[in-house]
Amino acid sequence: MTLTRSELPLAARPLQGRTALVTGAATGIGAATVKALAAAGATVAISHFAQIDQARAVLEQARRLGADGIEVNADLTDPDAVTLLISQVTSELGPVDILVNNAGAYPRIPWDQTDEHAWAHALDLNLTIHYRTSHAVTPSMVQRRWGHIINVSSVNARTGRPGLTAYSTAKAGLIGLTRSLARELGPHGICVNTVLPGAIQVDAETTLPAHHRTRPEDQITRRCIPRRGQPEDVAAAIAFLAGPSTSFITGRSLHIDGGWYLH
Template sequence: MPYSLKGRLALVTGATGGIGSAIARAFAVSGARVALAHFDSADDANDLAQEIADGGSVAEVFDADLRSPTTPAELHARVHEWMGPPDILVTAAGDYPRTPHADLTRDRWSECLSLNLTAHHLLAQAAVPAMISRRHGRIITIGSVLASAGRHNLADYIAAKAGLEGLTRALARELGEHGITVNCVAPGSIRVPAEDQVVPDTEAMEERQLARQCVRRRGRPEDVASAVAFLASDEAGFIAGQTLRVDGGWLLG
């Protein structure tokens, strides 16, 4: 990686997902210590921590169910106690439910927004005081191009991701004077293993997707991780409140 994060501590939620684990690896290669937050995937998290350790970096594992409103602050407190205050917060945890709008219950709507939007707000709220005291911080939210593109059966998810872009801009306004930058990375169609669980015909989907893009290949988790590592670096210190689409030119406007 071209960016040095030596001496930094990064907290990554959703760290065992395809994108989250790539971000954690990118941080480790760049010299950062990494707090790997996951939910109910201890084996994967421990394997990733061992992989990072084998590469000469430091990673610790933290289990956290971010659907609970008390968990974000508790997670930050545990990381702070065990590793120190995070310099970098990446909120990559989320889920991708597919429910027709007519079938969305109030509980399902609330659960989706809780994980895909509210948890990001609460994590930032927990991390910011220590960042302000050091007059340095990087907060990077992981959104989705679907916040702009739209898609059927994803009204709750898309509403949350659109809200996340707004939250990013609002926090950038409030926190910039304290040396903290806040940005959003919005992946496009990224090939991750979880895709196989929600797409019945992957080959047909890929053909349709490539026709939408300028770059005629599927996105990789490493494409997203590279963008996140840049925004976490000192080189990105004058970038704030932006949504960086990593989508192969799917959405150009």
């Protein structure tokens, strides 16, 4: 007899019965992560900002993988919107077991053009919003003594890059947030980790001005593995870190960059 996905044993769907919230989940790494978690059996909440059509398409793909889920339009720079997001996910799907902090932006601003507003905005979009979502979900994780928080940083947090000073600073801040939360929440059975993607091939890169783009062949020469990184490469690592077999891994920073930054 052939089993349906919902009937597969736990080993094949290790996240069965878990609820995952992925921010910035309508496209790119976020969308790939939703599909990886859905394939592993998780119920998925797709958080996005004004990308309704893309989010609904990702939700349909998750459902074809046998997962239940919802999509929620939320501006994570608004603390009240974050509170409403967590409330809706909890009401419709149950408490969040897995939080993937993926949302963010990639503002290219030369240092001599970086002012107070640009600096604060970049940190809000790439660091502070992750504080908000993490702070909102941890009380229920502490109560249930189980949870995984996975932050999506960037190789630029280690290497730095011209025109991305504020962005790289925020992504480095995520490493500090990860390490501190790992120590604070570990006694409650909660694991907190970070993934640091390299240059991943996503649709959003085509919206960058031509003078800000790096040639694919130049990106490839930086790596031990000579190909472009794909969103699925990052999603696979996130799904691994979200699984039950990683309950003794926390506070770690995992590079998904094809061997770009060796340390």
